[in-house]
Amino acid sequence: MKDKIVESVVNKFKQRSALGIKKYNTTLEKNDLTRLEWLTHAQEEAMDMVLYLEKLKSLEPNQENILEQIEELNTPQGSIEL
Secondary structure, eight states, X not given: OOOHHHHHHHHHHHHHXXXXXXXXXXXXXXOOSOHHHHHHHHHHHHHHHHXXXXXXXXXXXXXXXXXXXXXXXXXXXXXXXX
């Protein structure tokens, strides 16, 4: 049995690798960076990801309306009794 989701991700990794090799003419096997430089690159990529996630959250319809509804449920007059 094959997992189509896993195959899709693997293919994306392969495509990204090919793009990186074409753009930078090297692979991640290069040894010209220190551990700290690799960590800094990883940190910067993670920070970019957080920014992209925040942007996507801001595009969600009714985002503020949903937050207001949650706040109302947490107030005494809007509390739900079980």
